[in-house]
Amino acid sequence: MDGPSGAGQKASLSDYLAAERTLLAWIRTGLALMGFGFVVARFGLFLQQLEVVQRAPAKQSYGLSLWFGTALIAAGVIVNGFAGWHHLRLVRDLDLGEGVRSHPSTPAVAIAFFLALVGLTMAICLVSI
Numbered sequence: 858m859d860g861p862s863g864a865g866q867k868a869s870l871s872d873y874l875a876a877e878r879t880l881l882a883w884i885r886t887g888l889a890l891m892g893f894g895f896v897v898a899r900f901g902l903f904l905q906q907l908e909v910v911q912r913a914p915a916k917q918s919y920g921l922s923l924w925f926g927t928a929l930i931a932a933g934v935i936v937n938g939f940a941g942w943h944h945l946r947l948v949r950d951l952d953l954g955e956g957v958r959s960h961p962s963t964p965a966v967a968i969a970f971f972l973a974l975v976g977l978t979m980a981i982c983l984v985s986i
Contacts, residue, residue: 866954867954868951868952868954872951873948873951876944876947876948876951877944879944880940880941880943880944883936883937883939883940883943884937884940886933886936886968887933887934887935887936887937887940888933888937889933890929890930890932890933890936890972891929891930891933891934892933893929894925894926894927894928894929894930894931894932894933895926895930896926897922897925897926897929897979898922898923898925898926898927898930899922899926900922900926901920901921901922901923904922921982925975925978925979928975929975932968932971932972936964936968939964
């Protein structure tokens with residue numbers, strides 16, 4: 858264990874289990890994005906039904922929530938696809954005994970910025986309504 862981790866070392870069970878936990882965390886994130894996207898997409902429909910029940914004239918369309926919701930669902934699909942691809946590549950590297958390189962968390966940061974942008978845009982839309 859004194860030497861650097863490099864090629865030729867056999868991966869331990871804890872390495873595989875850590876990779877699986879990471880995969881499951883990303884899948885949870887993707888599913889949460891898709892679920893939240895569905896809620897956002899249906900929020901406009903809820904507001905329209907609320908106006909019908911209150912017999913208030915429809916002032917404006919709530920179609921923008923459909924687009925935000927669809928964007929969040931698409932982000933969840935992309936996250937799950939990326940998670941599966943990354944997990945398969947990582948397990949293949951572990952099986953071959955190759956040293957696992959540290960990768961920057963670019964996808965996680967990109968998703969964070971995307972969600973911040975969607976949240977900011979949704980907040981601006983809610984304030985302007």
